Amino acid sequence: MLEPRRVAARSVATYMAAQLGESAGKTVGYRTRTEKKVSPATVIEVVTEGVLTRMLLSDPELTGISLVIFDEFHERSLQGDLGLALISECRDVFRPDLGLLVMSATLDCGPLTDHLKLPLVKSEGRSFPVAVSYAPVRARASWEDHIVSQIRGVDAKAVVTLAFLPGQASIRRVSRLLGDNHYADEVLALHGGLSLDKQQQVLARAAEGSALIILATNVAETSLTIEHVTHVIDSGWVREPVYDAGRHRSRLETRRISEASAKQRAGRAGRLGPGSCIRCWSCDEVMAKQGTPEIRRVGLDQLVLDLARWGCLDPSQMRWLDLPPDSAWKSAVARLMSMNALDRTGAITPKGEVIASLGLEPSLAMLVLDGKAMELAGTAARIAALLSDRDILSGQGVDLRYRLQALEQRPSAYRQVLDEASRIVQGAGSHIEDWQDRVDVLAANAMPMQLARLREGQTLRYQMADGPGVILPEHDPLAGEPWLLILDTDGQPRDARVRLALPVREETITGVLQNLSVVHEQVFWDAELNRVVGRLQTCLGEIVLHSRPMSQLGSQQIETALLEGIRQQGLELLPWTPALRQWQARVRKLSMLDSGWPSVTDEALLDALDHWLLPYLAGMRTLDDLKSLPLGDALASMLDHEQQQRLAALMPESVAIPTGRRVTLDYGGEHVVLAVKLQELFGMQALPELADGRLRITAHLLTPAGRPAAITDNLSRFWRENYEAVRKELRGRYPKHPWPDDPLNAQATAWTKKRAGQ
Structure with a gap:
């Protein structure tokens, strides 16, 4: 019978045994990672979910077991889901006679019933309102x-x-x-x-x-x-x-x-x-x-390792209520391969078998193996036991060394931790070692990406090798330490509060860096200098240890950095003109009408910089260089010759009006706008149509002073229905200008009557 927690396993077993007038360990026993009470007379064994996984991995047929009960299954723990998947395969392959019972008071039984193909039994039990x-x-x-x-x-x-x-x-x-x-x-x-x-x-x-x-x-x-x-x-x-x-x-x-x-x-x-x-x-x-x-919602390192021991390298081969997320699965596989726990095919290695046998998270198991190699097996086991459970000195500073000293000075108070350490290394955890001058070497080599360096000018803020910054509690004795190994935080994704850490000496850091530091060429767009710069950086993960300018940059490096700078700061870095923005708007409107035209929104242009802009960046490195960029040619390269001709025909930059001049159209808004003085359209029957008649022009008819007088997309109707009212108003305000009764037979002009007469 599976329970999700140790205290529940003990409590349930004790209760059931009491119903029989016995103590736990006789007819009803229990087993957890840290405690075992069973006997030859035990018929019902209550275990935590991880215990079932280990039983199955050591004996896939579950010899001697006739029924497996999953209690409180609605909690949907990782080990519970894994246990059910393994039991399902055990019943399919080895033990069709093995009984299975899944229990919960609040579980949505529909998916589970469909998944297991088992009958559903409901019992109201005894409850009160x-x-x-x-x-x-x-x-x-x-x-x-x-x-x-x-x-x-x-x-x-x-x-x-x-x-x-x-x-x-x-x-x-x-x-x-x-x-x-x-x-x-x-x-x-x-x-x-x-x-x-x-x-x-x-x-x-x-x-x-x-x-x-x-x-x-x-x-x-x-x-x-x-x-x-x-x-x-x-x-x-x-x-x-x-x-x-x-x-x-x-x-x-x-x-x-x-x-x-x-x-x-x-x-x-x-x-x-x-x-x-x-x-x-x-x-x-x-x-x-x-x-x-x-x-x-959790990391899958242990799950991947357990399934590799089972012989499963692809999670889709198992029957799951919820398939493990692909990204978390692949991430766990990569980490286990880096530990040499899995080979290149994903199969478990001999080292992986050793890691799995310790019953710890793989990263902590690696710490224990490193401890054995350094003759610090007991210390490593104690650290693993401390990190596997709740903090024994919560709120009493974050220094791991205080915890290790407490285990030595008050062993009776922390017997549970010491017993777990003893289990991990089969008794070595009870041996007191000379760890004070070597524990930082042990931990830093086992968990180098959890190293953190004090930020410049700070006493509490640190930069971690594997990501964002962390903060020490105020007045903590470790404040100001140049290097820390961060073992636990409050879990915040940014500026997490440190809960457990270990100070690391400079000579230890030097040793770690000799093996793990990496030299990067970083070429990037400097937004303050407005140019591409290059630096040679020595890094441990995200921590930059040393940085110096690069003397020479390759053309490909410069062009890649330019593109990244444009992506970060936007297309405004490029030498746009009003005419080029109008070109962009013309193509955008055509792309909404026909699928064959490229998308030229700012977002699409940024996404496709490598395609249309990169060929024109040769020899450029600074913002001043970009000012001479032939942006019009670069944009036009997105269209073939036929499309460029069709663009000019379907969406012309300007149209001719009765005065003989050409007026530029504005494609930038919702409508295509022709802004022109009303008198310049005298004699014009209708507005031109765009895109083979699929798009209308909206005319903004202006007064002689250039202010809006009327707006229309149907010029002939304006002359018939609206012109007379507009004419009356404008004739009073602009008496020097001609306002004929019949605009369709009048001479188009932008002049006054006197000027027109001259």
Whole structure:
């Protein structure tokens, strides 16, 4: 029977054993990565999901197992989805007799039923009504203050009040606020960062039935049964891992929960009797029906390695509820190949087998292997154990060395971490090594892209080798250290707050750089100098270590940099004239009428710079050089000879008017505009048509002073229906100009009557 968390596995097994009047380890046992209680008498074994994966990889037939139960499957953990895919293949290939049961209180069963082709069994179970009300947080108010006020307003008859909060930081703040308000009931925290024993202590206190407030993360949503809960206060938030493709790791994000999670949380108050739930959001808020499966939002390194051990190199070969995203899969394969855990075909290597056997994330397994090579196996295992779980000294500085010292000085307080380290290297974790002068070498060589250098003129801000900057907490003892190895942050994509780090000495950095620094020729457009410049840069990832000007640049480098500069700053760098913008507008209008014409919008021109502009950039390097660019020729090169002739015929630059002069058309707006004095069109029956009659000209008929008098796209109708009214107005304002009764038989002119007579 699979449970998504260690505390749930222990709790469920203990509960079921108690129903038989036994202790866990007899008929009902459990097994997690760090703990095992089973015996020859065990018939039901409750395990965490990762344990099932390891069982299948070591014995694909699951010898001796008759039924596999997936509990709380709606959580859609990565290991849960992998386990179901492996079990499905096991049943197809090896064990058609193997039973499968998938359970959940809130799962959308439709896709799962179709996927597994299994019958659906529904059981209402025993539940009590829960009165749900909504209390949204006021605009610009603190939601944590709001949670406190809701807790204070709970019925005095409440036994256990359970408040759902997104993370440990919010639990600490709400707990402090309740203390500042002198709240009488005892306040306890429940989250995944607590040891299993401490989590069990909280559950035991709830079972006593005394007045209690429990501030919990989503660990209390489905994984644990908390007795005597009568009231639930739901913040509506959860912190979930989200894969950051730019930095090749997952980060925690605070997100709105799904409808299924809200239902699960409310149900905590209806286990033993009627209860109530206050939701701290509006009843009108639209929420996702189900949460996003973990397989679509976290890194896949471990998944890829596990499947390579299974013999699967292509995820489409397996049956998934949700196929692993292609980009995350390929990224994980590339990293595992760089570790030599996979060969060029994607098959697992002997080193990959060793990495997989450690039961750690591949990057941490590599740290352990490097530690063994340096005779720092115990230290490496302790670091891996520390990084695999919650911070043991949260809020007490970010220096990893404090944690390693705490493990040495207070081993009884951190037995769980030490036991995990011992498991990783089979006892070596209990050996105290001389690590102080070598731990930075170990960590920096294992995780070089997590190195960060202090930014110039700063004491808290650092640039990481693998991406954006990070910030140390104020007053942290590591402030001002030239180099740090960043081991954990708060997960923000920009300016993330450092949670765990290790100072790295300059001599260690020198050693790393000898092996990993890369010299780049960087040729780019300098927006301040308005020219292409080149620099020779020595880099570790995104960190520029040294930079000096390049003495010579190749013509291709210059042209590529020019194009990139134009893409960054826009086409305004080019010597546009009003006539060229009109050319662009003429072609744009034709391309809307006929599919055979190229797109010449600014966006399309930027996308196709290599095609139409590159041949004209030879010998150019500066903004002054670009001023002499034959831009008209470059643009015209986008049209063949026939198209250029058709453009002139279908969309002429200008048209002739009755006075004998040619007037330039304006193609830049929604309509093609002919702006001309009204008197210059006397005798003109109709406006010319464009594009073989598919596009009309709109005439802006101007007064002798050049101001608009009328607008029309039908000149003959204007003469018939509108001219007389316009004539009356203009004759009074401009009496020196001719305003004939019959404009179609009058002489077109731009002159006054006196000038026309002369």
